[in-house]
Amino acid sequence: NAGVTQTPKFQVLKTGQSMTLQCAQDMNHEYMSWYRQDPGMGLRLIHYSVGAGITDQGEVPNGYNVSRSTTEDFPLRLLSAAPSQTSVYFCASSYLSAGTEAFFGQGTRLTVV
Amino acid sequence: AQSVTQLDSQVPVFEEAPVELRCNYSSSVSVYLFWYVQYPNQGLQLLLKYLSGSTLVKGINGFEAEFNKSQTSFHLRKPSVHISDTAEYFCASTGTASKLTFGTGTRLQVTL
Numbered sequence: 001n002a003g004v005t006q007t008p009k010f011q012v013l014k015t016g017q018s019m020t021l022q023c024a025q026d027m028n029h030e031y032m033s034w035y036r037q038d039p040g041m042g043l044r045l046i047h048y049s050v051g052a053g054i055t056d057q058g059e060v061p062n063g064y065n066v067s068r069s070t071t072e073d074f075p076l077r078l079l080s081a082a083p084s085q086t087s088v089y090f091c092a093s094s095y096l097s098a099g100t101e102a103f104f105g106q107g108t109r110l111t112v113v
Numbered sequence: 114a115q116s117v118t119q120l121d122s123q124v125p126v127f128e129e130a131p132v133e134l135r136c137n138y139s140s141s142v143s144v145y146l147f148w149y150v151q152y153p154n155q156g157l158q159l160l161l162k163y164l165s166g167s168t169l170v171k172g173i174n175g176f177e178a179e180f181n182k183s184q185t186s187f188h189l190r191k192p193s194v195h196i197s198d199t200a201e202y203f204c205a206s207t208g209t210a211s212k213l214t215f216g217t218g219t220r221l222q223v224t225l
Contacts, residue, residue, distance in 0.1 A: 004156075031211040040122065042203060042217040043157075050211075058212075090156060098207050099145040099164045104156035 002026050006091050006105035013081040013112045021076040021108050023091030029103075030096035032074040036060065036087040037107075043090065049074055050096055081112045115140045115206050119216035126223055128196055134189040134219045136204030146187045147205045147213070148178055157203065163187060174198070199223045 007022045025032065033048035045058030049068040063085060065077040074093075078085060088109050094102040120135045138144060145164050149157040161172025168180040178189045187204060204216040 033212070035215075040217060042119075042215040043213075044215075045212065048212060092157075092213075094211050096211055098209050098211060099162065100211065101147075101159045101162065102157075102211075102213055104149075104158070106156045107154075 004091055004093055004103050004105040006089075006108050008108060009106065011108060011110050013078070013110065015081060015083060015112060017081050019078050019081065021078075021089055021091075021110075023074045023076065023105060024072050025074075025091075025093040025103070026072065027093060027103065028071060029093035030071070032068065032091065032093045033058070033102075034064070034066065034074070034076045035090045035092065036085075037090060038087050046076065046089075078110075083112045086110060086112045115144065115208055115214045117204050117206050117214055117216040119204055119219050121219050122217065123220045123222065126194055126221065128223055128225055129193050131192050132190065132194050132198075132221065134202050134204075134221065136187045136189065136216060138185050138187060138204075138206050140206065140208060143209065145207045146178075146180060147207075148172065148176070148187075148189050149203045149205060149215075151201045151203065151218075153200070160189070160202070194221070194223050196223050196225070 004025045034046040035043040047066040049055045091105045092102045094100045116139045118137045126132045147162045148160040151157045163180045171177045201218045205213045
């Protein structure tokens, strides 16, 4: 039972480089989301999806892109990395109804130099 | 719009002492409330949640929380903490959709 799998666990990028953070879930959850965690700021929503082909912006979407071609996968793309995107990124999934438990991946620690 | 406030960024406590982590929420609509725990270098996992009904909610690892509508609070408590409870704790809410709004987190540091 894999749950939510994120890859890679660690990544160092140079300013201006692009990369994709992968997220996959095997629970057939409709709702998937990406958060970034920064000290003293909690988790802030970047983008979310309520099903295949449907995505929307969260609180801090600038500099990030997402797509949802399948129920299982929800990759997050950094188009041109900046030092301000140094953070820990978490992917989460849940059923599409209020009050259900969200399941989180182990996180990706990204450093942009 | 919903918001969640965690009043304490850090709470130091001795082992076997009681602890309360405070959380206040604001919402103009029905709200569902959660506490998640994050152990070092791990993702978040659910401790407990309040949807409706009894205002005292029991969770895993001996934690409980009380929903107080008049004070818009959802404080987390444990009568006797253990070293292994050292972690960061997040209060969160959702409205009628699945989108979680998190507080800024409280770091619980348990020492001998």
